[in-house]
Amino acid sequence: ILLLIRNPKDVATSFFHFTNVLSTLPSYDTWDDFFVAFMTKKMPWGSYFEYLSSWNKYADYENVMTITYEELKENPVLGVKNIAAFFGISLTEKELQLVVERSSFQSMKKNSQKTHGAFGNILFRKGDVRDWKNLFSEDQNEKMDKAFEEHIAGTKLGTKLKYGVYCKA
Numbered sequence: 001i002l003l004l005i006r007n008p009k010d011v012a013t014s015f016f017h018f019t020n021v022l023s024t025l026p027s028y029d030t031w032d033d034f035f036v037a038f039m040t041k042k043m044p045w046g047s048y049f050e051y052l053s054s055w056n057k058y059a060d061y062e063n064v065m066t067i068t069y070e071e072l073k074e075n076p077v078l079g080v081k082n083i084a085a086f087f088g089i090s091l092t093e094k095e096l097q098l099v100v101e102r103s104s105f106q107s108m109k110k111n112s113q114k115t116h117g118a119f120g121n122i123l124f125r126k127g128d129v130r131d132w133k134n135l136f137s138e139d140q141n142e143k144m145d146k147a148f149e150e151h152i153a154g155t156k157l158g159t160k161l162k163y164g165v166y167c168k169a
Contacts, residue, residue: 001058001061001063001064001065002065002067002083002086002087003055003058003059003064003065003066003067004067004068004069004072005052005055005066005067005068005069005157005160005161006068006069006070007068007069007070007129007130007132007161008048008049008052008144008147008148008152008161009130009132009136009141009144010069010128010129010130010131010132011048012034012035012038012048012132012144013131013132013134013135013136014125014131015038015043016028016031016034016035016038016135017125018122018123018125019034019044021122022122025044026044031135035136035140039143039144039147049147049148049151049152050151052151052152052155052157052158052161053151053152053155053157055157056155056156056157056158059155059156059157060156065082065083065086066156066157066160067079067082067083068160068161069129070129073105073127073129074129076100076103076104077096077100080096080099080100080103081096084096084099105124105127106127108124109124109127112124148161148162
């Protein structure tokens with residue numbers, strides 16, 4: 001099992017934009033309204049912190065590899081190498097480069113109409129890391145940090161996020 005996790009602040013940011021363009025999900029007039037719902041577990045799929053917590057019991061399993069979105073963005077070649085090794089797949093240098101190229105956010109967004117139809121425009125927005133800085137107020141940032149510390153920081157997945165990507169400015 002490949003478990004891909006992401007900075008909760010960027011999850012919230014991405015989901016805010018996603019909910020406002022997908023008519024089957026509740027939409028929010030403002031980021032502030034969305035943030036309150038996100039932090040009070042009023043999301044259609046529940047709390048992201050609870051989701052991460054539920055995966056912690058599997059984090060040490062031999063058949064589970066956890067990687068962060070941010071790791072893949074920072075070093076896609078290493079990420080693909082590690083994933084291939086985890087699944088026991090040998091890649092030539094040419095195959096590795098092809099996978100890295102085709103799995104980049106930009107490539108997937110460009111091909112989203114072919115791969116996902118009209119839904120592609122909804123799924124692939126920016127793919128940026130730390131886009132949360134464009135929405136979060138200082139108070140919201142502090143509240144998210146506090147929730148992170150309370151719910152996930154001391155867990156294996158929380159540690160991976162915290163030292164891998166969460167605390168990077």
